[in-house]
Amino acid sequence: MEPHVETEQRILNAAGEVFAERGFRDATVREICARAGANLAAINYHFGDKAALYGRVLDQARCWSDEHDRPILDAAGTPQDRLELFIRGMLNKLFDKGRPSWHTRLMSREMVEPTAAFDGLVDCTIRPKFDLLRGIVADLLGPPAPDPEDDRVILSAASVIGQCLHHHHCRHVTHRLLPGALDAPDLIPKLTDHILRFSLAGIAGLRQPGTTGAGRAAGGDR
Amino acid sequence: MEPHVETEQRILNAAGEVFAERGFRDATVREICARAGANLAAINYHFGDKAALYGRVLDQARCWSDEHDRPILDAAGTPQDRLELFIRGMLNKLFDKGRPSWHTRLMSREMVEPTAAFDGLVDCTIRPKFDLLRGIVADLLGPPAPDPEDDRVILSAASVIGQCLHHHHCRHVTHRLLPGALDAPDLIPKLTDHILRFSLAGIAGLRQPGTTGAGRAAGGDR
DNA sequence: TGGAGACTCAAACGTATGTTTCATACGCTT
DNA sequence: AAGCGTATGAAACATACGTTTGAGTCTCCA
Numbered sequence: 001m002e003p004h005v006e007t008e009q010r011i012l013n014a015a016g017e018v019f020a021e022r023g024f025r026d027a028t029v030r031e032i033c034a035r036a037g038a039n040l041a042a043i044n045y046h047f048g049d050k051a052a053l054y055g056r057v058l059d060q061a062r063c064w065s066d067e068h069d070r071p072i073l074d075a076a077g078t079p080q081d082r083l084e085l086f087i088r089g090m091l092n093k094l095f096d097k098g099r100p101s102w103h104t105r106l107m108s109r110e111m112v113e114p115t116a117a118f119d120g121l122v123d124c125t126i127r128p129k130f131d132l133l134r135g136i137v138a139d140l141l142g143p144p145a146p147d148p149e150d151d152r153v154i155l156s157a158a159s160v161i162g163q164c165l166h167h168h169h170c171r172h173v174t175h176r177l178l179p180g181a182l183d184a185p186d187l188i189p190k191l192t193d194h195i196l197r198f199s200l201a202g203i204a205g206l207r208q209p210g211t212t213g214a215g216r217a218a219g220g221d222r
Numbered sequence: 223m224e225p226h227v228e229t230e231q232r233i234l235n236a237a238g239e240v241f242a243e244r245g246f247r248d249a250t251v252r253e254i255c256a257r258a259g260a261n262l263a264a265i266n267y268h269f270g271d272k273a274a275l276y277g278r279v280l281d282q283a284r285c286w287s288d289e290h291d292r293p294i295l296d297a298a299g300t301p302q303d304r305l306e307l308f309i310r311g312m313l314n315k316l317f318d319k320g321r322p323s324w325h326t327r328l329m330s331r332e333m334v335e336p337t338a339a340f341d342g343l344v345d346c347t348i349r350p351k352f353d354l355l356r357g358i359v360a361d362l363l364g365p366p367a368p369d370p371e372d373d374r375v376i377l378s379a380a381s382v383i384g385q386c387l388h389h390h391h392c393r394h395v396t397h398r399l400l401p402g403a404l405d406a407p408d409l410i411p412k413l414t415d416h417i418l419r420f421s422l423a424g425i426a427g428l429r430q431p432g433t434t435g436a437g438r439a440a441g442g443d444r
Numbered sequence: 445t446g447g448a449g450a451c452t453c454a455a456a457c458g459t460a461t462g463t464t465t466c467a468t469a470c471g472c473t474t
Numbered sequence: 475a476a477g478c479g480t481a482t483g484a485a486a487c488a489t490a491c492g493t494t495t496g497a498g499t500c501t502c503c504a
Contacts, residue, residue, distance in 0.1 A: 007481085007482085023245075023335070025245075025247060025248050026247050028460085028461065028462085029461075029462065029463090030460090030461075030462090038482085039481095039482055039483055039484080040462095040463090040483090040484090041463090041464080041465090041481095041482075041483075041484090042481085042482070042483095043462090043463095044462085044463060044464075045480095045481070045482080046481090049462075049463075050461095050462065050463090108334075109334075111391065111392050111394060111395050112330070112331075112334050112391055112392075112394075113245070114394045118394065118398070119398060122395055122398040122399060123398075126395060126399065127399060130399060151412070151416075152416075154400065154403070155412075155413070155416040155420075156416075156420065158385070158388060158389065158396075159385045159388075159416070159417065159420050161388065161392075162384045162385045162386075162387065162388025162389070162392075163380070163381045163384045163385065163388075164384075165384070165388060165391070165392065166380060166381075166383065166384025166385075166387060166388065167380065167384070169333065169334055169387070169391050170333050170334075170383075170384075170387070172333065172334075172336045172340065173333050173344055173348060174380075176340070176341060176344040176345075177344060177348065177349060177352060178376065181376070190373070190377075191377070194373075194374075194377040194378075194381070194428075195381065197424075197427055197428060198377075198378065198381050198424035198425070198427065198428065199424065200427065201423050201424045201425075201426060201427020201428070202419075202420035202421065202423045202424035202427070203420070203423075204423060204427070205419055205420065205422065205423020205424070205426070206416075206419060206420065206423070229451085229452085250490085250491065250492085251491080251492065251493090252490090252491080252492090260452085261451095261452055261453055261454085262453085262454090262492090262493090263451095263452075263453070263454090263493085263494080263495090264451085264452070264453095265492090265493095266492085266493065266494075267450095267451070267452085268451095271492075271493075272492065272493090
């Protein structure tokens with residue numbers, strides 16, 4: 001860590017790790033600086049204060065996330081293919097071992113316990129992905145493809161996202177409940193395969209004209 | 223708040239709210255005491271310290287949770303009916319407005335950011351419900367019902383739980399993304415209906431002999 | 445009535461943390 | 475070489491927090 005060069009970037013990286021591990025409040029500027037090999041005063045000199053540093057870290061995570069998603073957003077193909085791409089991309093980001101994997105953990109943290117930067121994060125990062133998924137789901141529910149505001153579309157999109165996020169949000173539970181289950185080397189292909197099949201069948205099950213809010217649930221195919 | 227009576231219980235209730243709102247670290251004993259109308263020293267007098275108080279709060283949440291789940295655990299009926307009961311019960315607990323709704327938020331918090339009390343919580347509260355769900359899912363995948371350790375059983379159970387928890391874990395996102403979506407008075411019936419139909423169809427889609435971990439993902443029915 | 449134990453209260457203590465200060469070293473321009 | 479703006483370093487400052495202390499108050503029983 002040669003001195004005098006880019007301590008700002010070193011601090012940003014260290015801050016990302018620490019914020020992701022401990023959350024904004026529990027992260028201490030002392031640990032961040034120690035991990036970055038920088039002096040305590042560096043944070044206030046370069047960023048102003050801890051909150052501003054957090055904002056910059058989130059900005060950086062957002063940029064990386066955006067460029068990571070570009071290929072998925074632009075992809076063409078059948079709705080099934082695009083859904084597979086969506087699921088695989090999401091899981092890859094969630095479980096990306098090594099390198100800067102902290103920005104996903106950071107965003108998970110924001111979802112569960114929002115800070116002031118939350119609204120901007122939703123509008124810039126989450127909403128585009130959600131709209132994309134709604135489009136895919138609408139195509140799968142057709143023809144004719146229902147309106148993206150249709151309840152079946154919104155709820156099915158939530159079901160897909162919920163399945164993906166669950167394995168990340170509740171990873172500590174899974175780790176305790178089924179030791180080793182998350183350490184399998186082929187975890188992501190297996191999860192992708194399952195969630196894709198489960199979701200395609202689930203969406204197909206909503207295709208019949210049956211109104212969703214029928215009240216008397218559980219009719220179906222028993 | 224008549225003095226001299228049951229300040230212990232008042233503190234437990236206030237602590238539950240504050241811990242659920244802010245998390246263990248961000249919750250301050252001063253706010254808990256203020257909300258309970260008790261003196262600062264009362265916590266150390268009655269419970270020892272903040273960590274012990276947190277443990278007691280978690281114990282209480284666990285008791286309430288257990289007695290709340292009893293009717294669902296003991297229910298008989300077709301697998302479809304039991305799955306509906308499971309989903310509805312889970313959503314009801316997650317979105318139970320009013321009264322002590324904080325114990326669910328507290329457990330969500332433990333899932334995302336475990337404390338020392340986490341392992342006990344998983345073993346006593348989460349594991350039984352998960353095993354119950356595995357049994358239901360196995361029945362739905364049969365006949366013949368596969369082993370509860372089967373990947374399809376475990377992953378499908380995770381899919382059901384993930385869908386339910388998603389609406390709670392990511393409620394802040396949903397609130398920003400689709401304002402008012404979570405305020406509908408018939409929210410729980412609608413969510414129950416959707417998750418049940420989606421999951422029944424999803425599980426049915428896994429029923430064919432096709433091995434789940436085929437490596438070449440996304441074969442199936444495109 | 446009196447005293448002992450249970451409980452409450454206001455105040456203070458020690459520590460961890462975000463922030464600030466001021467002195468020092470480096471790179472660049474004149 | 476002198477001077478100036480930028481960056482770093484060690485130490486101190488102010489605050490918020492968990493915890494402790496010691497006095498005061500109430501209840502109950504002998």
